[in-house]
Amino acid sequence: xxxxxxxxxxxxxxxxxxxxxxxxxxxxxxxxxxxxxxxxxxxxxxxxxxxxxxxxxxxxxxxxxxxxxxxxxxxxxxxxxxxxxxxxxxxxxxxxxxxxxxxxxxxxxxxxxxxxxxxxxxxxxxxxxxxxxxxxxxxxxxxxxxxxxxxxxxxxxxxxxxxxxxxxxxxxxxxxxxxxxxxxxxxxxxxxxxxxxxxxxxxxxxxxxxxxxxxxxxxxxxxxxxxxxxxxxxxxxxxxxxxxxxxxxxxxxxxxxxxxxxxxxxxxxxxxxxxxxxxxxxxxxxxxxxxxxxxxxxxxxxxxxx
Amino acid sequence: xxxxxxxxxxxxxxxxxxxxxxxxxxxxxxxxxxxxxxxxxxxxxxxxxxxxxxxxxxxxxxxxxxxxxxxxxxxxxxxxxxxxxxxxxxxxxxxxxxxxxxxxxxxxxxxxxxxxxxxxxxxxxxxxxxxxxxxxxxxxxxxxxxxxxxxxxxxxxxxxxxxxxxxxxxxxxxxxxxxxxxxxxxxxxxxxxxxxxxxxxxxxxxxxxxxxxxxxxxxxxxxxxxxxxxxxxxxxxxxxxxxxxxxxxxxxxxxxxxxxxxxxxxxxxxxxxxxxxxxxxxxxxxxxxxxxxxxxxxxxxxxxxx
DNA sequence: GCGCTGTAATCAAATTTTTCCATAATAGAT
DNA sequence: ATCTATTATGGAAAAATTTGATTACAGCGC
Numbered sequence: 192x193x194x195x196x197x198x199x200x201x202x203x204x205x206x207x208x209x210x211x212x213x214x215x216x217x218x219x220x221x222x223x224x225x226x227x228x229x230x231x232x233x234x235x236x237x238x239x240x241x242x243x244x245x246x247x248x249x250x251x252x253x254x255x256x257x258x259x260x261x262x263x264x265x266x267x268x269x270x271x272x273x274x275x276x277x278x279x280x281x282x283x284x285x286x287x288x289x290x291x292x293x294x295x296x297x298x299x300x301x302x303x304x305x306x307x308x309x310x311x312x313x314x315x316x317x318x319x320x321x322x323x324x325x326x327x328x329x330x331x332x333x334x335x336x337x338x339x340x341x342x343x344x345x346x347x348x349x350x351x352x353x354x355x356x357x358x359x360x361x362x363x364x365x366x367x368x369x370x371x372x373x374x375x376x377x378x379x380x381x382x383x384x385x386x387x388x389x390x391x392x393x394x395x396x397x398x399x400x401x402x403x404x405x406x407x408x409x410x411x412x413x414x415x416x417x418x419x420x421x422x423x424x425x426x427x428x429x430x431x432x433x434x435x436x437x438x439x440x441x442x443x444x445x446x447x448x449x450x451x452x453x454x455x456x457x458x459x460x461x462x463x464x465x466x467x468x469x470x471x472x473x474x475x476x477x478x479x480x481x482x483x484x485x486x487x488x489x490x491x492x493x494x495x496x497x
Numbered sequence: 498x499x500x501x502x503x504x505x506x507x508x509x510x511x512x513x514x515x516x517x518x519x520x521x522x523x524x525x526x527x528x529x530x531x532x533x534x535x536x537x538x539x540x541x542x543x544x545x546x547x548x549x550x551x552x553x554x555x556x557x558x559x560x561x562x563x564x565x566x567x568x569x570x571x572x573x574x575x576x577x578x579x580x581x582x583x584x585x586x587x588x589x590x591x592x593x594x595x596x597x598x599x600x601x602x603x604x605x606x607x608x609x610x611x612x613x614x615x616x617x618x619x620x621x622x623x624x625x626x627x628x629x630x631x632x633x634x635x636x637x638x639x640x641x642x643x644x645x646x647x648x649x650x651x652x653x654x655x656x657x658x659x660x661x662x663x664x665x666x667x668x669x670x671x672x673x674x675x676x677x678x679x680x681x682x683x684x685x686x687x688x689x690x691x692x693x694x695x696x697x698x699x700x701x702x703x704x705x706x707x708x709x710x711x712x713x714x715x716x717x718x719x720x721x722x723x724x725x726x727x728x729x730x731x732x733x734x735x736x737x738x739x740x741x742x743x744x745x746x747x748x749x750x751x752x753x754x755x756x757x758x759x760x761x762x763x764x765x766x767x768x769x770x771x772x773x774x775x776x777x778x779x780x781x782x783x784x785x786x787x788x789x790x791x792x793x794x795x796x797x798x799x800x801x802x803x
Numbered sequence: 804g805c806g807c808t809g810t811a812a813t814c815a816a817a818t819t820t821t822t823c824c825a826t827a828a829t830a831g832a833t
Numbered sequence: 834a835t836c837t838a839t840t841a842t843g844g845a846a847a848a849a850t851t852t853g854a855t856t857a858c859a860g861c862g863c
Binding site: 532533539555556 | 853860
């Protein structure tokens with residue numbers, strides 16, 4: 192006797208079996224299911240072959256379950272309930288959603304967005320585990336390849352197969368010591384070119400947007416200091432005449448008592464949230480994306496500078 | 498959007514889904530299942546409709562599961578395992594078999610068989626719950642109607658739709674006080690007819706077999722005492738000249754110091770175990786029937802009498 | 804960037820499974 | 834024993850699955 196392959200059985204078979212069990216009659220089950228009686232017999236035959244047991248025997252006006260049938264009925268119930276739950280539209284309750292999320296971003300987003308996000312998720316959805324990876328220059332590739340679920344990036348572009356949502360605007364400003372030569376005057380283009388600059392060199396060779404400003408084309412900035420991260424920027428340049436050009440929100444966040452001044456060019460940019468089709472339909476991820484959008488919409492707008 | 502009816506889904510669909518998940522490729526899944534690729538696409542389409550989610554999205558050479566897909570895969574695993582177990586041939590382990598059994602019989606079987614059976618089941622299969630009901634004269638009817646699972650009866654007959662197995666033979670003997678007038682001699686037919694008899698009157702009007710002996714045809718026994726049960730028989734007749742005709746095994750069991758003598762006729766009978774098709778295929782019931790058969794085969798054969 | 808390659812999606816036809824209708828067999832019930 | 838209600842069976846119709854051929858798509862190498 193070869194092993195029976197249960198693949199062929201459908202949930203309808205189980206449902207039918209249970210109905211026969213409950214009603215004690217094939218005919219009644221047929222009526223209930225809006226089918227006719229031979230159909231029920233046919234299904235029952237399949238189950239009999241599958242389970243190697245008559246399952247029901249004629250008895251009085253109808254059928255009575257066999258011992259085996261009694262035995263398996265609770266299991267069948269479980270399977271039916273399991274399937275029913277499986278097809279429930281994904282119901283998402285932040286407070287007990289269990290989820291792993293990987294978010295790719297760089298220093299800027301880690302500083303500006305991530306703290307609020309972590310705080311909020313920790314409060315509203317404590318069972319969501321977050322992992323942050325660095326985007327470097329290939330965030331969209333990471334996302335396309337499923338290495339992360341979300342990308343926070345200042346690059347606004349229509350990547351193929353990615354969804355996006357703009358979060359907020361920012362622009363570059365100049366950060367310098369209050370004692371800086373240029374502290375008391377608007378910074379002209381010549382001043383800017385002549386100044387001693389600090390740069391952050393990102394892995395992968397990414398260059399900040401402001402370098403693409405028309406006013407800086409063909410100009411080699413005088414880079415007096417190159418750092419791998421903004422983390423120790425302020426103490427490093429606080430008492431120097433070095434000048435750092437960086438996003439305004441970041442400048443305000445870490446700048447302390449340093450001076451923030453308009454640069455001699457316009458370099459607005461937008462921060463964008465990207466995701467892919469893998470998480471697009473997920474209720475949990477939809478909620479998560481909304482949280483990020485909400486956080487960003489309520490970030491303080493930076494005040495204008497001198 | 499109307500509620501999806503999961504009935505149509507078969508376990509094959511789930512199996513296919515899991516295979517795509519494990520292999521990350523529809524084509525590979527198709528090969529593994531010995532089908533061709535559009536078939537897998539077709540099945541996936543069904544699941545997509547059912548679950549309202551793409552489940553897999555194209556990614557690199559193959560497909561990657563969506564968030565929802567990750568989420569439901571453990572459930573699908575559970576369902577597949579559940580179904581697989583359901584189709585396992587009923588494996589029966591006495592020590593942890595959980596079962597309800599109803600056995601129909603009368604006083605004789607309750608005295609002769611049931612104590613050993615209860616002891617044995619309590620020892621080997623402590624989770625089998627037994628209920629004993631009285632057969633009266635309609636034991637086979639009870640069995641046919643599913644009111645009991647087993648019938649122990651001395652009536653050997655081919656009832657329709659019932660299975661049977663003979664257990665052991667017995668015969669009727671005469672039980673009397675050692676001081677009885679007939680104590681010192683073989684009992685002749687005239688002695689027997691002249692004696693003062695005790696009878697047990699069973700509910701339903703059942704008459705013991707020995708009354709059908711050819712030697713007693715047309716004879717009205719002199720019934721001096723009629724009791725509803727054998728339970729208080731011995732103390733009642735111990736010091737009288739009453740004579741009780743009853744099955745030998747019962748006589749030996751309850752007779753104490755009373756005298757057992759051959760009656761002036763032959764009245765052998767056999768005890769039989771009956772069951773119906775509802776329990777015929779059940780491994781548990783098969784085992785249970787074997788236990789009863791075994792117990793009966795090892796009952797002491799009654800020694801012959803004077 | 805542009806074709807190449809491997810993979811999934813789509814379509815119509817072939818096949819298989821399921822359902823239906825009519826009818827026979829069966830087991831209780833009158 | 835006959836009657837009635839119910840399940841089983843068989844052949845035809847309907848529906849579904851599977852197939853083979855083809856198209857569309859996404860990475861990858863050049």
